Amino acid sequence: MSTHEITLTVDGSERTATVEPRTLLVHVLREHLDNTAPKVGCESGKCGACTVQLDGEPVKSCLVLGVQADGTSILTAAGLADGDLHPIQEAFREEHGLQCGYCTPGLVMSTLDLLEKHQELSREEIRAELKGNICRCTGYQNVVEAVETAAKTLDTERSD
Amino acid sequence: MFPPQFEYVQPDSIDQAIAALASDDTRVLAGGHSLLPAMKARNASPESLVDIGDISALHRIDRDGPENETVIGAAVTDADILADGSLKRNAPMVHEAIAAVGDRQIRSRGTVVGNLLQADAGADIPAAMVAADAMLTIRNGEGERTVPVDELYEDPDNDHHPAAITNGDDLATEVRIPDVTGGAYLRKTHPATGYALVGIAVRLVTDGGTIAKARVVATGIERTPRRLPGVEERLIDKAPSSLPDQTVRIADPEPAAVRADPNVSGPYRHQLLESYTGQAIAVASDRVAPGVVRMSSESREAAPTDDSVEEASDPTRVAGMPLKRREDEGFLRGETTFTDDLKRPNCAHLTFVRSEHAHAAIEDIDPKDAVGRDGVLAVYTWNDLAASSSPCVLPISTGGLEHDVPGHPVLAQNRVRYHGQPIAAVVAEDPYLARDGAEAVEVTYKVREPVIDAVEALGPDAPALYEDTPDNVIATAAVGDERATTRAFEHAEVVVDISLRNNRLIPSALEPRVAMAVYDASRDRFTVELASQSVHGHRSKLAKTLGVPERSVHVVAPAVGGGFGHKGHHHPGEAMAAWSARELDRPIKWTATRSENYREGAHGRDHHTDAELALDSDGTMRGLRVKTIANAGAYGLGGSAGMATRYGGLLSSEYAIPAIHCSTRAVFTTTAPIHSYRGAGRPEAIYVTERVIDVAARKLGIDPISLRRANLIPPDAFPYETAVGVTYDSGDYAPALDRALEAIDYEERRELGGERSDGRLRGVGVACYTESTGGGHETGVVRVHPDGSVAVYAGTHSHGQGHGTTYAQLVADELEIPYEDIDVNEGDSEEVPTGTGTFGSRSTIGGGNAVVQSAQTVLKKARTLAANRLGVDPNDVRYGSGEFFAPSVPDQRLSFSEVAGMAYGWGGSGTHRAGLGGHDVLRTGGDGVHFRDPRNRGGDRSHNR
Ligand SMILES: Cc1cc2nc3c(=O)[nH]c(=O)nc-3n(C[C@H](O)[C@H](O)[C@H](O)COP(=O)(O)OP(=O)(O)OC[C@H]3O[C@@H](n4cnc5c(N)ncnc54)[C@H](O)[C@@H]3O)c2cc1C
Numbered sequence A: 001m002s003t004h005e006i007t008l009t010v011d012g013s014e015r016t017a018t019v020e021p022r023t024l025l026v027h028v029l030r031e032h033l034d035n036t037a038p039k040v041g042c043e044s045g046k047c048g049a050c051t052v053q054l055d056g057e058p059v060k061s062c063l064v065l066g067v068q069a070d071g072t073s074i075l076t077a078a079g080l081a082d083g084d085l086h087p088i089q090e091a092f093r094e095e096h097g098l099q100c101g102y103c104t105p106g107l108v109m110s111t112l113d114l115l116e117k118h119q120e121l122s123r124e125e126i127r128a129e130l131k132g133n134i135c136r137c138t139g140y141q142n143v144v145e146a147v148e149t150a151a152k153t154l155d156t157e158r159s160d
Numbered sequence B: 001m002f003p004p005q006f007e008y009v010q011p012d013s014i015d016q017a018i019a020a021l022a023s024d025d026t027r028v029l030a031g032g033h034s035l036l037p038a039m040k041a042r043n044a045s046p047e048s049l050v051d052i053g054d055i056s057a058l059h060r061i062d063r064d065g066p067e068n069e070t071v072i073g074a075a076v077t078d079a080d081i082l083a084d085g086s087l088k089r090n091a092p093m094v095h096e097a098i099a100a101v102g103d104r105q106i107r108s109r110g111t112v113v114g115n116l117l118q119a120d121a122g123a124d125i126p127a128a129m130v131a132a133d134a135m136l137t138i139r140n141g142e143g144e145r146t147v148p149v150d151e152l153y154e155d156p157d158n159d160h161h162p163a164a165i166t167n168g169d170d171l172a173t174e175v176r177i178p179d180v181t182g183g184a185y186l187r188k189t190h191p192a193t194g195y196a197l198v199g200i201a202v203r204l205v206t207d208g209g210t211i212a213k214a215r216v217v218a219t220g221i222e223r224t225p226r227r228l229p230g231v232e233e234r235l236i237d238k239a240p241s242s243l244p245d246q247t248v249r250i251a252d253p254e255p256a257a258v259r260a261d262p263n264v265s266g267p268y269r270h271q272l273l274e275s276y277t278g279q280a281i282a283v284a285s286d287r288v289a290p291g292v293v294r295m296s297s298e299s300r301e302a303a304p305t306d307d308s309v310e311e312a313s314d315p316t317r318v319a320g321m322p323l324k325r326r327e328d329e330g331f332l333r334g335e336t337t338f339t340d341d342l343k344r345p346n347c348a349h350l351t352f353v354r355s356e357h358a359h360a361a362i363e364d365i366d367p368k369d370a371v372g373r374d375g376v377l378a379v380y381t382w383n384d385l386a387a388s389s390s391p392c393v394l395p396i397s398t399g400g401l402e403h404d405v406p407g408h409p410v411l412a413q414n415r416v417r418y419h420g421q422p423i424a425a426v427v428a429e430d431p432y433l434a435r436d437g438a439e440a441v442e443v444t445y446k447v448r449e450p451v452i453d454a455v456e457a458l459g460p461d462a463p464a465l466y467e468d469t470p471d472n473v474i475a476t477a478a479v480g481d482e483r484a485t486t487r488a489f490e491h492a493e494v495v496v497d498i499s500l501r502n503n504r505l506i507p508s509a510l511e512p513r514v515a516m517a518v519y520d521a522s523r524d525r526f527t528v529e530l531a532s533q534s535v536h537g538h539r540s541k542l543a544k545t546l547g548v549p550e551r552s553v554h555v556v557a558p559a560v561g562g563g564f565g566h567k568g569h570h571h572p573g574e575a576m577a578a579w580s581a582r583e584l585d586r587p588i589k590w591t592a593t594r595s596e597n598y599r600e601g602a603h604g605r606d607h608h609t610d611a612e613l614a615l616d617s618d619g620t621m622r623g624l625r626v627k628t629i630a631n632a633g634a635y636g637l638g639g640s641a642g643m644a645t646r647y648g649g650l651l652s653s654e655y656a657i658p659a660i661h662c663s664t665r666a667v668f669t670t671t672a673p674i675h676s677y678r679g680a681g682r683p684e685a686i687y688v689t690e691r692v693i694d695v696a697a698r699k700l701g702i703d704p705i706s707l708r709r710a711n712l713i714p715p716d717a718f719p720y721e722t723a724v725g726v727t728y729d730s731g732d733y734a735p736a737l738d739r740a741l742e743a744i745d746y747e748e749r750r751e752l753g754g755e756r757s758d759g760r761l762r763g764v765g766v767a768c769y770t771e772s773t774g775g776g777h778e779t780g781v782v783r784v785h786p787d788g789s790v791a792v793y794a795g796t797h798s799h800g801q802g803h804g805t806t807y808a809q810l811v812a813d814e815l816e817i818p819y820e821d822i823d824v825n826e827g828d829s830e831e832v833p834t835g836t837g838t839f840g841s842r843s844t845i846g847g848g849n850a851v852v853q854s855a856q857t858v859l860k861k862a863r864t865l866a867a868n869r870l871g872v873d874p875n876d877v878r879y880g881s882g883e884f885f886a887p888s889v890p891d892q893r894l895s896f897s898e899v900a901g902m903a904y905g906w907g908g909s910g911t912h913r914a915g916l917g918g919h920d921v922l923r924t925g926g927d928g929v930h931f932r933d934p935r936n937r938g939g940d941r942s943h944n945r
């Protein structure tokens, strides 16, 4: 089978990889480019652990082919903050919104998208909007707290 | 799961795409969110895909044409059109259907047109498009045609959907949606799959104040969208404001004709249909006749406030302080290493060929197609394992079993006893190639009769799994006093009975099972890194499976993504990885897919129970009699087969029940092995007791809370020995019950119970729970470095519990040094020589007390060192706020770090062994947190409240 050379900007740096058409983006990132922030929980688009932003949109990277992502810009949880934690990450820490941490990089990336697009969200809306991310540990209560807290911090930052 | 190989083209014009589609076995790739999952599941294996994502003409969203319509190109994603807002304004019903699809991530890739064409049962967009009278434009080499969307679904029995796409080179280019303001789409979402159980699109067109045209289209109830003409007719000529928000009776289709699936029955789906149709009609009529005040059944109750009672904590102690967890930063940045994140040079990948049958003899395994393939290094079967020095059978504890049954072989020995049992192992250069190789292996089965249900497995004609266990019963046991219980029932004024099923559960930690094995031939030593709740447990089990001494196996668990019991058990994957690493002299990685994780087990529970409760007519409990048949699955894993027979020890729960008898039989079936899952026997027992109490409350007409309260073990009865032989040291249950009731606003919720106008039923249930935790031994090590900083090690292993924070808090309090100076390490079988692990709510009791005791040992030794330096008797040395001092030497104080330095440096007294550390192996029980009572089965069980 043919292989394709693809170029991606991952967390700000340009990277290339030679992949088969069937290679999933999550494996391009994890195996070819050594970025293991996105995790694999189901490989079938159900759990959201592999969520990254692709050209600013949240995607499940186990349901995108590497070749489809050629020329795009990918942001992972590893690239979200350089120094201090991003306010969303800080809020998850503050509110104990994680236990084993396996779902966390994906959940953080979905929250990023959510809070980029919405400022005011009820608790029910937060739950509904994050339904693409499964967490088996927390029961979501503290995840919702974390998203509320992050929304407040980001709101304050915006108005400052 | 990986897609099979295919060719890929990404044309940039419609014509190029159509030309590319003309070749055989070629499919359009739009968002790929249906096609790629289908390919991974091998439900589709096209030779090539034509990706239409780069064709700019297909990205258009257009309202500029002469008609009042929105045109959406075939590459437009759900997220694109939702953000654009055109449909929100002009066809809110369609907008709502698109917004209901999947989740944010799915919507940012899935296309509107792809969804229309895929039209899964329960898909959202097709129903709304049919209700909107949308039109689809299709092009191929011969030209262009436009078809009404509902024609796509004309033949619901046609598996090849959509019916209107007939030519191989058909490319749908756009969909046109007329403006429809009077419409709404509502759905009932399945909480796990996220798909609609039922979705309903309602569109109303009014003329002169009454409804002139109605379209009511349901999704989910049949294979394709289904119009409900009966409901539509009833709406004609009605004034929208006259339509109440209530359940609509629907005769066509009738309940029995509605699609059933493993999630819901047809009649239940029909009930949902009636309820949601009513609600959707109400919303749609509001949109055609705004401003009408309607009685809504959806009046939302205020979410119960979460004012959980704050415990007063001791401000001088670190334990109990709400610290941010120190583990979290690495997780949040995606930097913490889990096993699947590990890379080893020259690593090869292992995958399994698994049984497609629950019960079969294996007649032949033909690996020849696999072996020749690119990148495939080896294909192993049982014969290869049998020829090696290793037993390759997972150890089974035979204690308490009635028959001498074999353990689970790493690869099947000519017979498979559950669907998913590993038959062959394929090792290849990468996981994709390993999977390709596994698919090429051909297995010939002679299918035998399966038996899935434990009760059926006891039947006289049931197939036997093992020749020397003809009745399939592997263990029988009883707890409690049978005679006393019989007597209690003979004298009972009231007896209630129930039959219940504690259903089988699949533990689903988000991280699947995974192992990385390395073999060092020069030392004949395995290093196995794996997702484990118990590195020492895995070390001893792996050593047995591999037939090597424990010293030859080093087990390391990096960060573990959840366990729930599953990762405490020994499975074929890690054993096969280690065996192959020795065979091929290469690091071998094995990562289970989600479905493998489901199929292989160990699963939890699966009890069939008959229970009877004897009471006086005033509700006083007199006796409880329980008979349980427990499914053990196909093989014993460790102590799993006998495990269920011990579950009755918690049946008394918090109640003073004078006589209890529980008999249990554990039975083999052709299903995945059962082992301990979340609570392992405790929830099963509590469920039995609490259910039978509820049934009794109903029969006696007593409030279920009052019945419980009246039978609680009174506070003055402790220590209390239950009728199943467990002694509780203390308890005061009524205040706890009161607090729980207050926290959930019990009275208020009870009043909300009953049937609502939309057909939904509500109620409130309460259960009480007593736990037994903390069995086994545990190791805690505290090592003080010469600079006074401290490293803590334990035999437990956190998989979300946050021991790195908890243990540091405990040791900080004990040593009175800053929390920041303490580092916690777990998950390495060589850092501490023995340990039990993290499960059964035992870590803080076992590991926590062990590290505390070790810290106390450290202080004791440090005190002696300080006494030498201060020139006083050790008994006169005081320690406070990190300093040693003696009242008799008022001007001299020694800091903790100074004493640590003394322990290692020159000038010690010479009477002490160098170094400062504590190493305690604690058998749980013995200090103030809990008690040890030899009467409690084995003497190492402790009970707390
Ligand atoms: C986890 C998950 C949850 C989901 N939940 C929901 C849900 O709740 N509700 C729901 O409705 N859907 C749901 N979906 C399905 C999702 O909406 C799909 O994306 C959609 O059904 C298909 O759109 P696509 O663009 O991904 O199509 P693809 O997967 O690319 O294609 C689907 C099929 O249509 C063909 N095709 C696509 N475009 C064209 C074209 N222009 N011309 C000819 N043929 C074409 C393809 O060849 C393929 O056979 C879910 C999917 C996943 C993975």
Ligand code: FES
Residues within 6 Å of the ligand: A039, A040, A041, A042, A043, A044, A045, A046, A047, A048, A049, A050, A051, A060, A061, A062, A063
């Ligand atoms: S791994 Fe991609 S969604 Fe689960």
Ligand code: FES
Residues within 6 Å of the ligand: A097, A098, A099, A100, A101, A102, A103, A104, A134, A135, A136, A137, A138, B510, B561, B562, B800
């Ligand atoms: S923290 Fe474990 S899955 Fe979310």
